[in-house]
Amino acid sequence: MTKYSCLLIIIILIFGNSCTKSEKKENIIKEKNLELQFSEAYKAGVEALENGDVLFAAKKFNEAEMLFPQSIYAPNAALMAAYSYYIQDYYGDAIAELSRFLTVYPYHKDLDYVYYLIAISYYEQIVDEKKDLQSIVKAKKYFEIILDKFSNTEYESDAEFKIDYINDILAAKEMYIGRYYFEKKKWISAINRFRTVIDNYETTIYTEEALYRLVEVYYMLGLINESEKYASLLGYNYQSSVWYEKSYILFNEKYQENKKNNFIKKDKNNSTILKKFKSLFEWDE
Secondary structure, three states: OOHHHHHHHHHHHHHHHHHHHHHHHHHHHHHHHHHHHHHHHHHHHHHHHHOOOHHHHHHHHHHHHHHOOOOOOHHHHHHHHHHHHHHOOOHHHHHHHHHHHHHHOOOOOOHHHHHHHHHHHHHOOOOOOOOOHHHHHHHHHHHHHHHHHOOOOOOHHHHHHHHHHHHHHHHHHHHHHHHHHHHOOOHHHHHHHHHHHHHHOOOOOOHHHHHHHHHHHHHHOOOHHHHHHHHHHHHHHOOOOHHHHHHHHHHHHHHHHHHHHHHHHHHHOOHHHHHHHHHOOOOOO
């Protein structure tokens, strides 16, 4: 290698190091600028939220996240944007932001809060329990995710309470439809609805009535063994229930009625009575 070649290599290395240091310095300056812009946008979002301008607040929080997505505070900005929409009842926008959060930050430490806020956003859209079925079902889904994925979360007890309430709503709907089918004498459809209550919503207040309705339907269909099975379940679990009392009356009324009918039928065919009856129309010749 010649003297000039060595000199050229040294110059390249020096120039290269100089460029690298310059680029690093430039990147640091850019990062600091981004941090400053992030901070300013975030503070503007907080200020707007405190003043009740939630849409502008959400916009600034989104802006902060986009300016510096590498920041450790970027997930906070995304959550604040979702929260801004939520507190002003923009539930659809809140859910959209939170769903995006789950995609972008799938391992964040506050995922239980994210799922809870999604569940609550659906839950608070329930206005008419007979019509808002989609919101009811989705709220239940996300409350159940909280219980399944996050043990000892602070949202556990509220999630359990709201699931119980939702189950009462869903069970009431099944009972309403089941009674309709019962009145129309569509027995199989009625049975399916009452069984759904027992199978899926057994902890609700409608379980007792559902059991009684099955006792009633199966009895009317002449499936006495099935009817007795549900009557036994009703008696075992809800002996003091008014629905058990109704099933007891149902069986005893039918039993007494059948016993009476059988007695009359037997008496009509009784040969002694028949002979006595005939003798009334006989005379001596």
